[in-house]
Amino acid sequence: MITVGGIGFLFEGITRQDAKATLSIEPKSVMVTNLTDTSFTFTWQTDEPATGTILVTSTGGKKYSSFDQRDITGKMGKYLTHSVTVRTLAPSTTYDVTVLSNGKKYPIDKKSFSITTLPTLASDAPLFDPAFGSIKTTGGLPAEGALIYISLEGSQTLSTLVGASGSWIIPLSLLRTQDGAAYITQQERINETLVVQLGSIESRVTSDTLNDSPIPDIILGETYDFRGRDAKKTTPATLAQKQVSPTIKPKQVVLGAISDKLTGGVAFTAPIQGATLSSTKPLITGIGIPGKTVTITIGITEPTIGSTIVGKDGVWRFTPK
Template sequence: MHKAYKIPTLLGLIVLVGGLIGGIVMINSRQQLIPKAAASPTPQGVALSNVTDTSFTVSWTTTISATGFIKLMSQGKSDRIILDGRDNNNGSQNKRIVHYVLVDSLTAAQTYKFVIGVDNGQFDQNGSPFSVKTAQALSSAPQSDIASGVILSGNGQAAEGVIVYVQLPSGQLASALSGSNGGWAVPLSTIRAENGDSWLNYDLSATVYAIKVDGGPDGIADAILTTAIDKPVPPLKLGNSYDFRQSREPISDATGKQTTASGSSTSDKSGAKSLFDFSSLGPVTPLNEGLTLDNPKKEGEIIYTDKPEFFGSGPAGSSVEIKIESVNPISGE
C-alpha cells in the first residue's frame, strides 16, 4: 500500500517561507542588537595634594555622575583598591561628580604608582601609571594654623562636596572637601615646602596666597587673600573670582561683578590664576589592561548563525585567538 503525500497549498507555502525569513531575520538581528558597554566618563582636573610621609590625596571631577576609586599598584603584592572616603563611610559606592580619594597607610620616601577608576573604566597618564613619592617623616609640626571658610553654590546655598585647593607660595598643594554646610578647613601649618623635606615657612599674618574651588560642572571659584583674613575666609560663591588683599568684604557693582570695597573688579585685578600654581596631572587616557570582547557578550554564549561576528578592542598589535565550540570546532587567530 502506497503512502499518500499531499502537496502544500499556496497558503501553506507562504506560511512556511514567511516563517523561514522571519527566523533568519531574528537570528541575524540577535547579532546586531547586542549592546556595547558605554564608555566611562574621563576624569577632569586630576590633582595630587596633601602629600605626607604616609598618605596623599587624589581628586578629580567628571561631567556626569560616576563611581570613582584609585587602584594602587604594588610590586610583589596584590593591587589595592581605595574608595572615596564618603563611600568607605557608608559601605557602598555612590555615583558623584566630584571625586576625592585619600590613599593612606603608606611608607615614607617611597614611590607609588596608581591608576584612576571611573565606573567600569580605568585611566592612566598617557600610557603610564600616575606616580607619586611620599615625603620624609618630619618632626612635630609648627604651631597650628588653620584656614577655613564656607563655599556657596551659584544660587547662594551651601555647596557640599566640592574641592577646595589651597596654594601657598613655594608650598605643596593642599586641599579639603566641603561638608554638608559648605564648610571647609585646611591646616596651613602642615603644608610642606615644594621638595617635601621641610615644613613651609610663611608669615602668619602677611602671606599672600590663592584658593581654587572646583565643583566640576557646577562651577569653580578662585580667590586671592592673605593669612590675616583666613579665619574664616569670607564666603566663596561658585562662578566668582575674589580679591581680598584690600578688604574682606566684596560687594556687587551695577554689572553684578564681585568687587572689593575699594571698587576694583576682582576679575580685572585679582591675579589669582597667575599666583595659583595649579596644574592637573594630565593627560588622562583610558587604560587598556587587555583585550575586551563586546560581541558575543559573554563566554559560552550560544550563537545561532553559521557566520558569527565578533567585536572587541585591545592594544594595537595584539594577537587574538578565537575558538568556536561545535560538532567540528573551529579556531583561528
C-alpha cells in the same frame, strides 16, 4: 607610566577630547594633593556622576583599594567630583595608581600614575590655624561636593571637598614647601591662593594667613581678593599660647549631627550621619586646630562622654571605652 614631578601636580593630557558618551566618566583635571610621608589625595572630575576608586600598587607588588571620602558608609555613591585619600604608606616610596571610574580603569592606555611619598621630617611643624569657610552657589545653595585647593606662597597644594552645609576646612599644620623638603616657615602674613571647582564653574580667591580662619563667604563662580583685611592678627607666640591656654572651653561634638559644619575651629568628619556602624566602639574622627581639646558626647538618654586632643596634623581621633 605618568610620574608626579611636583606636589599638587596636575596630570595633563589624561582627558581625551571625544564626544562619545562612553567617555563621559573619564577622569578630568586629575590632581595629586595633600602629599606627606605617609599619605596622598587623588582628585578628579567626571562629566557624568560616577563611582570613584583608586587601585594602589607598592613597589613590592602589594595591591589595595581606596574609596572616595564620602563612601565611608560602605555604599559607593556616584559623583561629579572625586576625592580619594590613601593613608598608612611608607616614606620616600613609589606607588603606582590606577583610577577606577564606574569600574573602568584609567588611564585607558593601561599606563599607571606613579607617586612617591615624601621623606619624614625631624623638624617641628609650623603653628598655622586651619583655613576654613563656606561656599554657596549663585542660587544661594551650599556648593556641596565642590573641590577646593589651597596653597601658600612657595607651598605644596592641599585640597578637600565642600560638605553638605557648604562648609569646608583644611588643616595647614603640616604644610610643606613646594618640593616637600621642609615645612613652610611661620610668618605673620603669607599670601595664599584658593581654587574652587565644580564642573565647569570655578572660583579663584586670593587671601592670606591673617584672613583665612575663616575666609569670608564665597559664591561659586566669583573671583575674590581678601588680602589685607586683618580679620585676625596672630603671631606664632599667640598661637602657641592659644593652643595650651586652660581657659579654652572644650568643643562638643554629638555623634550623628551634621558632620562637616565647623564649630569653634573643630569639625566632625566620621562616621557620617546615617552610617551603619559595625562596632559599638567606632573610631570617631575630625579635624581642627592642633592642641585644642574636643569633647565628644555619644547618645542622648544615657550619654557617653569623652575627650581627645587635636594632633599636630590637625586631625583628632576618639574611640569609646
